[in-house]
Amino acid sequence: MNSLAPATDASTCLTIELAGETAVCDWRGVLMFPALDLLVVSDLHLEKGAAFARRGSFLPPYDTAATLRRLGAVIADHDPGIVISLGDSFHDGDGAAEMPETFRDHLVTLMAGRDWHWIAGNHDPAPPPGLPGRTAQEIAIDGLTFRHEPAPGAAPGEIAGHLHPGARIVRRGRSVRRACFASDGARLIMPAFGSLTGTLNVLDRAFAGLFTRERLTAYMLGRQGIYAIAGSLLR
16 A cells, blocks of 8 residues: 555644754655755665666666656755755765766756755765765754764754654554654654665664654655654554
């Protein structure tokens, strides 16, 4: 099943409070802070298909084009002055250098006129060669900390990626699993944005200790909107 049950309330964007800041979860998988003019996206994994091809495993070579097209749409809609890409922006260290010129030009056009920050990820720890923007291990803004991998234990104000959170619910005997934002109001783990990325259930032990379970909410990305699901309903 590819969509949530019609009885579930949804919107294209949901406004939440995160460590004292107002944030907007967009159903396409980006987070916007209107007061900061800041858009956050995570785990683009650009050039993943090309990275697999270099290793002899051939995947359809359309992931970068699809990801950039979706990224362009959300940037056009929100028009942020600041963009933070939370690591694993490229699937490997060669991704930026080997990116075809047409994709590079598209990306540079999206970056133009914006304060763009690349957070170092485990797939791309070095700055992307030949591309504008600044690279950092993490960034702190107004009580918020943006990093790739979640810190162990409590970390109020942390916004991280890396884990590709997904949520599963069962409705009317049908199981639905979708990528999601995962948050307990203190920290938030971003969904992976890349077109060839999978998900990891937020109940997996990899998430242990990151959230207060009774306050956990999964903001599931549906085909036509975003759905707030209480942690107690997840399976």
